[in-house]
Amino acid sequence: MKRIFSGVQPTGNLHLGNYLGAIRNWVRLQDDFDDCLFCVVDMHAITVWQDPDHLRANTLETASAMMAAGVDASRNVIFNQSQVAGHAELAWIFNCVARLGWLERMTQFKEKAGKDKERASVGLYAYPNLMAADILLYKGTHVPVGEDQKQHLELARDIAAKFNHDYGQETFPIVEPMILGTGTRIMSLKNGASKMSKSDPSDLSRINMTDDAGSIIRKIRKAVTDPDGLPSEEVGLEGRPEAANLVGIFAALAGRDIADVLSQFGGQGFGTFKQVLGELAVDKLSPIQDEMRRLMADQTYVGQVLTDGAVQAGAIAGPVIEEVKDRVGFFRS
Numbered sequence: 001m002k003r004i005f006s007g008v009q010p011t012g013n014l015h016l017g018n019y020l021g022a023i024r025n026w027v028r029l030q031d032d033f034d035d036c037l038f039c040v041v042d043m044h045a046i047t048v049w050q051d052p053d054h055l056r057a058n059t060l061e062t063a064s065a066m067m068a069a070g071v072d073a074s075r076n077v078i079f080n081q082s083q084v085a086g087h088a089e090l091a092w093i094f095n096c097v098a099r100l101g102w103l104e105r106m107t108q109f110k111e112k113a114g115k116d117k118e119r120a121s122v123g124l125y126a127y128p129n130l131m132a133a134d135i136l137l138y139k140g141t142h143v144p145v146g147e148d149q150k151q152h153l154e155l156a157r158d159i160a161a162k163f164n165h166d167y168g169q170e171t172f173p174i175v176e177p178m179i180l181g182t183g184t185r186i187m188s189l190k191n192g193a194s195k196m197s198k199s200d201p202s203d204l205s206r207i208n209m210t211d212d213a214g215s216i217i218r219k220i221r222k223a224v225t226d227p228d229g230l231p232s233e234e235v236g237l238e239g240r241p242e243a244a245n246l247v248g249i250f251a252a253l254a255g256r257d258i259a260d261v262l263s264q265f266g267g268q269g270f271g272t273f274k275q276v277l278g279e280l281a282v283d284k285l286s287p288i289q290d291e292m293r294r295l296m297a298d299q300t301y302v303g304q305v306l307t308d309g310a311v312q313a314g315a316i317a318g319p320v321i322e323e324v325k326d327r328v329g330f331f332r333s
């Protein structure tokens with residue numbers, strides 16, 4: 001059976017990268033897969049300290065963004081991770097399955113912990129084990145994510161394979177990453193070498209899902225580019241990460257391929273291109289933002305969606321966690 005699982009952290013500043021790399025694909029996939037779970041991963045969020053009131057508000061905002069983008073709560077399970085205890089239970093078991101050497105290789109930990117890794121939380125280090133638990137708690141088979149999560153999904157595959165091997169049964173499926181479309185790695189508007197990120201201290205580096213039209217247009221106008229104009233062919237974007245990023249964003253938003261975008265704008269300067277890109281971004285994002293605002297004003301409804309979703313998710317997870325405990329040899333009366 002095919003089952004989709006994917007998640008977003010409620011760490012605030014949900015951005016265009018999260019939308020193009022993940023959430024937009026969920027909207028498409030819900031038509032092809034009957035069984036989809038979309039999770040606000042609040043337990044992942046606290047691997048870096050979060051203000052408790054902000055975490056609660058951001059959880060509702062993230063769920064609102066998913067629904068505003070078109071994820072249908074009546075057809076999919078939308079919930080927050082901490083309301084289903086099985087995530088923490090399975091993560092502990094996976095802490096005992098995964099090897100230190102595997103986690104040592106995770107580039108996201110190195111990036112997020114920075115130079116002072118002694119001061120990073122143990123949770124940040126073990127983050128990929130919790131991510132594997134998120135997916136495998138539901139025996140998820142397909143995981144739509146942005147390019148940055150590829151390494152974590154490879155680890156989830158290794159954990160599933162080792163658990164199956166160690167306990168002698170095919171308990172878990174080997175998950176398939178789904179890295180879809182042209183928006184799989186949206187870069188910072190200020191530095192083409194870093195990905196667009198919620199935690200970038202510069203607000204000008206990203207387009208937030210809550211930015212108004214004026215801010216979107218201004219941020220794109222101020223985006224870093226190089227002195228050359230737009231090339232007519234894709235090869236002309238090589239070694240020009242900022243230019244490649246803006247063309248990639250255009251292609252992803254317009255649903256066109258890069259070559260097609262360059263056939264229209266090749267030979268022109270960035271001034272006109274940025275103007276058209278800004279208008280396109282506003283055009284695509286503003287209906288989502290309007291709906292997000294409407295949903296965020298109805299916190300009771302959004303909270304109920306999450307609570308109902310947690311009940312549904314818990315019903316799927318319950319037999320899986322029991323099966324796992326049985327395999328591991330935990331005594332059950």
Ligand code: AQP
Pocket residue numbers: 007008009010011017018019020021022144145146147148149183184185186187195196197198199200
């Ligand atoms: N820049 C990006 N381009 C494409 N996809 C992206 N994703 C994140 N950034 C980009 C995808 O969004 C989904 C949810 O991400 P997350 O909430 O787990 O956060 P993250 O991957 O750690 O990235 P952020 O949003 O930039 O947060 P910080 O600043 O905390 O690192 C995932 O599918 C991810 O691939």
